[in-house]
Amino acid sequence: MSLLGGIRPPIAVLSVLLLTLAGITALTLGKPDNVLVSKAVLTSQQYVAEDGAIALRASLDESVGDLTGTATLFSDGQPVSADTVLDKVGDVYQKWRGTAVIEIKSGNLLAARGENVPLTAIDRSKLAATDGLAPRMVRLENGQTRLVILALLSWKGQPQQLLVASSSLTFPGVSLAGGRAIGVVDSAGRVLSSHGALDGKRARAQLASFAGVAAKKAQQNPLTAKKPGEGGYTGVSGHLTGDATGNVRTIGGYASLAAPVAGESTVASGLGLTVVTQVDVTEHASQLTRPAFGLAAAGALLLIGALTVMVLLGTVQRPLIRLFLESRRLTRGDLARPVTMPRAGEAARVGAALERLRLQLRGAPADTEGPVVRRGLGGRALLAICAVLLLVWSVPLMLVLNRADSSVRVPDQIVRDQKARTATLSDRVRRALNEGHADLSAVAALIGDRTSADDMRTVLARTLEDHPRYQSLYVLGADGKILAQAGATPHHTAGKGPSDKTLEVRDGGKKPVVTATAEAPGRHGAAVVGEFHIEYLNALLGRQGMGEVRVLDGNGRVIGGDSGYRAFQKAPSYVTPLLAKKQAYATVQRGSTVRVAAVAPFAGGGEAKSLRWTVVSWQPASGLAIPEYSLQNRTVLAGLLGLTAAAACLGWLHIVVVRPLRELARQAEALADGDRKTVLYPRHHDEVGAVTRSLELIRQQLQDQRRRDGGTRTPAGVGRN
Structure with missing residues (x-):
């Protein structure tokens, strides 16, 4: 018999699937879902950190582009004084904390505006290198960090000058309402800049702890840090869970600075910075389910599944196997005892045809009346009954139970x-x-x-x-x-x-x-x-x-x-x-x-x-990943799995057993009615195919019998209806 064909594999697979689904149902729907901080809240902190990283990256890249673009435009025009350059830059852009123009060859400061620019961090001898004009981060004596941006001013016939601007690592427009804090972290885990609710010692310590964890996580490859096929933010991001005081827990998010397009790089994304956020939330414990629900659903599935399997075994598998054994007996020449007939359906029709063929092999004419077949449910009706039984369990889970209504609590x-x-x-x-x-x-x-x-x-x-x-x-x-x-x-x-x-x-x-x-x-x-x-x-x-x-x-x-x-x-x-x-x-x-x-x-x-x-x-x-909706989704998933298992296995049975069996019943009745010319070919190497091969052997035996009897044409009778 074929390993994938026949009557046994679909029923066995259905039994295994239903047992597995019962276990999954008991574990997922019966497990108390005591949620303190919902996943939706944690994921939201990741998104806030991504917003901060996008804002900071865009601001830094914009600053670099504006300064270099402005310097290029000045260089394309007529020479102007350093004070004129800084005045026009200051009139148009109000984003830099300090600006300056120096002569590259001598190092003389030609003009300056705003706070003192850390010019000592600039090595003028390396400006001609490939990355000599690349922005750089400089830590000041007071502990603050500045991003220093360089751009070249060059006019024909005049010494080259360097336009320098310093910018702080701030988050333009990022809302810090609701007690939120945000910080910029370098690749070593040091907090370079922080803003928001950081008044207490605990808050600063928690941000420093988050910074160390985020810096390590940000070193991952963005492609491998995510689940396969997961899109979204092009950098490395995630959420963090901190310490709790009473029923208040600190949670946060992190996101590395990344280019808008995956695989590309910008000036800001190459600085190795990571944004970290944190906020205090109140924990709410809520038990949404009880173990009794999952156990009851699993028990109901076991009962319905057992009844379904028993119906398939008693009305489809056993009659078909009995037909297989009876057809083999007739081909071996054992014609003494009548064929044991199934009770109803296609199997009964095939059994009645086999009994008529047994009588014909013993010399009876083809129009000999066979046993009366009781009308009953056919194979398709039996599969429909089994499908209804499984739907009785699946449909309520998909459409009725554990519904999250309009009163659902949104954190x-x-x-x-x-x-x-x-x-x-x-x-x-x-x-x-x-x-x-x-x-x-x-x-x-x-x-x-x-x-x-x-x-x-x-x-x-x-x-x-x-x-x-x-x-x-x-x-x-x-x-x-x-x-x-x-x-x-x-x-x-x-x-x-x-x-x-x-x-x-x-x-x-x-x-x-x-x-x-x-x-x-x-x-x-x-x-x-x-x-x-x-x-x-x-x-x-x-x-x-x-x-x-x-x-x-x-x-x-x-x-x-x-x-x-x-x-x-x-x-x-x-x-x-x-x-x-x-x-x-x-x-x-x-x-x-x-x-x-x-x-x-x-x-x-x-x-x-x-x-x-x-x-x-x-x-x-x-x-959102709110507990009520998560429970609803799990319940719907259990119902869908039950529906899928029923459709797959019962459809399998219909394709490989019921439909071929209906065709076999038609061919067996035609053979019993006197059709000796139609050759019977088995479609599959399974029980139905074995009965078909046996009928073909019986057809050949009847032809040999007719030739031995002198070529007498067997009268064709109407046969049984």
Whole structure:
């Protein structure tokens, strides 16, 4: 017999699967789920750390790009004094704690602004090396750490100069409300910078402990640190659990600085920094299940499974094996005793045909009446009964039991984190727009001194290459004529001069066009205009664990989003009440769907504030690892496993046994009715195939018998119905 075919393997596999599922059910649904800090809260801290790492990496890379880009633009123009360079840099960008210009050959300090830049950390003799101008971290005497950025100023016929800026390791826009603390850690586990709730000795000690653990974990390969197939953050990230005081436990998250695209590298991601966050949460013990439930479900499955297997053994397996033995007896010539017939179904039809064939082998004519077959349930009906029995157990688990309703408890920390992350994202978008306008202001300051359209076009092309946030850059004259242009075709109305709004949104047809305008001094009302890629803004919104994210304008229309949306459509109705708060706010909305929603209008200064944009986010609570939903998911999974086991094994039985048996019954009855010409071929090497081979041997014996009797044609009778 075939190892995979026949009647025995499907029934045996079904028995093993049901026993295994019963054990899994008893262990997973009967195990008390005493959750102190839910997995959703822990995972949320990982996401907060990732937000901080993204903000810090973007800020550092932006600072490096702005300084080097500004130095390049100055170097392409006419020579200017060091004070002029620093004044223009300070007017456009207010991000560096200190700036300075030194002459490389002599080391003389030509100009300085802000706090003292740690110039002693710069080895001027190595500036010509490949990485001589690479940013570096310097630890000051007071224990603080600065990132020192270098850029070359070079004019023909003049000594080379070095533009130096120092920046602190801060987290622009990261919300630290709710007692959260955040820190930057180097590869050795030292805390380089920290902010937030670190007043107590315990908090500082816990952050230092988290820093050591995070630094070790961050040294892993990002590809191997994750589960296979797991996407999300491109760096190494995770959550941490600290000490507890009473019912308050400190938890945290960590994330290494990583490039936006996996496998690539940026200046900031190459510094070996890791972001660590921590917050205190109140532990809640809740017993969601009792062992009796899992044991009862497992016991019910064992009873139903045993009944199902007994039905299959008694009505399918044993009759088929009996037919196999009886057919073998007839082929051996044992014709003395009648065929033992099954009670009903296809097996009974085959048994009746075998009895008629036994009589024909003993010389009876083909139209001899055989035994009467009692009508009963066929093989398909028996499989349907078994399926119903298993569905009685599976369906309640999938659809009824352990349902998490609208009263499910969503941890307060989840709501606070949704609010904080939305506020962080809102500030990230606002700062990106402000940075974009600042870049245009720097370009406009240089464009003002240029009269050649080719020179202006060169500056615009270089800016477009250095800042992929723009899809188009152009210089627009006061009369509405484009004087120079780089990138895609501008969305500009002919004859219309520069807008008096520094940032605005235009209707670009299928998608909105966000434009920034910076007046070029000395060009009689001309301005530099930049059109942002809307995809650039949308890319800022993509965050794990925040659900759906949208950017709305002052009228509540959608400008951008992290997933599919229609431009300028109204925000969902369940977000509208939150917009009336006019401040960062989060809540749990209950109804047919329980969701966590948050809003965060633009806050802070800059040109982007005039847009009056708001970032909103929402996600269904069912997608969070909350204990109630986890129990529901496990219960549904148990039901699905039961349904899968039933479908697989009963379908297997139908394909390899029931369907071939129905065909065998038809062939056996035709042979008993006198069909001696049709050759019977077994489809499978199993019990049904063995009976088919026996019928073929009987057919050959009947043909030989007819030839011995002188070729007398056996009259064909109607036979049994």
